[in-house]
Amino acid sequence: MKLCKTINEIRQAVKTARSNGQTIGFVPTMGALHVGHETLIKQAAGQCGFVVVSIFVNPTQFEPGSDYNAYPRTLDADMELCKRAGASAVFAPSASEMYPQEVITWVNVERLTDGLCGQYRPGHFKGVTTVCDKLFNIVLPDKAYFGQKDAQQLAVIKRMVADLNMPLEIIGCTTVREESGLAMSSRNKYLTDAEKKEAALIYASLQLCEVLFEAGETDTKTLIAEMRKLLANGSNIKVQYIEIVDTQNLQPLDKIAGSALVVIAAHLGKARLIDNITI
Numbered sequence: 001m002k003l004c005k006t007i008n009e010i011r012q013a014v015k016t017a018r019s020n021g022q023t024i025g026f027v028p029t030m031g032a033l034h035v036g037h038e039t040l041i042k043q044a045a046g047q048c049g050f051v052v053v054s055i056f057v058n059p060t061q062f063e064p065g066s067d068y069n070a071y072p073r074t075l076d077a078d079m080e081l082c083k084r085a086g087a088s089a090v091f092a093p094s095a096s097e098m099y100p101q102e103v104i105t106w107v108n109v110e111r112l113t114d115g116l117c118g119q120y121r122p123g124h125f126k127g128v129t130t131v132c133d134k135l136f137n138i139v140l141p142d143k144a145y146f147g148q149k150d151a152q153q154l155a156v157i158k159r160m161v162a163d164l165n166m167p168l169e170i171i172g173c174t175t176v177r178e179e180s181g182l183a184m185s186s187r188n189k190y191l192t193d194a195e196k197k198e199a200a201l202i203y204a205s206l207q208l209c210e211v212l213f214e215a216g217e218t219d220t221k222t223l224i225a226e227m228r229k230l231l232a233n234g235s236n237i238k239v240q241y242i243e244i245v246d247t248q249n250l251q252p253l254d255k256i257a258g259s260a261l262v263v264i265a266a267h268l269g270k271a272r273l274i275d276n277i278t279i
Contacts, residue, residue, distance in 0.1 A: 061127030
């Protein structure tokens with residue numbers, strides 16, 4: 001497995017692999033890798049001959065006062081996980097390599113970024129789409145793999161790729177969970193053991209919503225109210241939002257008539273946690 005720290009290095013590695021007839025898979029990450037990332041890399045390795053994993057804590061997607069400087073950086077451990085999972089190359093550029101000058105060109109996906117996390121994290125998705133566009137242009141993958149835990153991000157990236165006619169396939173991969181049901185996240189490292197136990201209520205509330213829906217409840221206000229009642233059992237959980245939206249345009253629903261996405265964001269201790277299910 002090759003470590004590339006410059007754009008020229010990773011482009012050359014990909015060029016060589018493609019000249020050998022290999023399909024290029026890509027897993028973009030911000031490092032602090034966990035079992036969820038490992039699953040993405042393994043899926044990519046099972047479908048592609050050459051897999052690139054990017055490890056880059058992207059400054060443009062952090063709003064002012066956020067945890068950019070505190071975000072965990074564990075390159076040595078990340079490299080071991082990538083190697084174990086079957087990655088062919090790791091692209092770990094510096095911020096100056098990715099942004100050598102002031103950024104005045106941005107990629108912005110409208111409407112899909114207005115609600116959910118977008119309303120609480122101004123500028124976040126503009127940073128996500130811009131860095132993904134840059135990474136796609138650098139790596140030129142055939143397939144790119146994203147976790148479904150970040151449902152809004154996945155929808156936004158899929159729409160960007162479709163609208164801009166990018167020649168790659170975006171593949172959403174099932175959320176990987178801890179034994180308690182807590183979705184795997186790099187920010188779980190911020191949680192104490194007691195907070196981790198409490199955080200399990202987040203997935204439990206999503207499961208409750210599904211149970212109530214399957215029992216015939218389709219009114220979203222009722223479903224959300226019942227979720228909030230359950231989450232109130234966690235004295236330290238501060239719910240930022242719970243919404244039930246359509247799966248295509250991420251618009252709020254009054255009644256569930258078909259497929260719907262149930263999305264939650266909450267603060268617990270130092271961590272902001274997100275999760276979702278489709279019902």
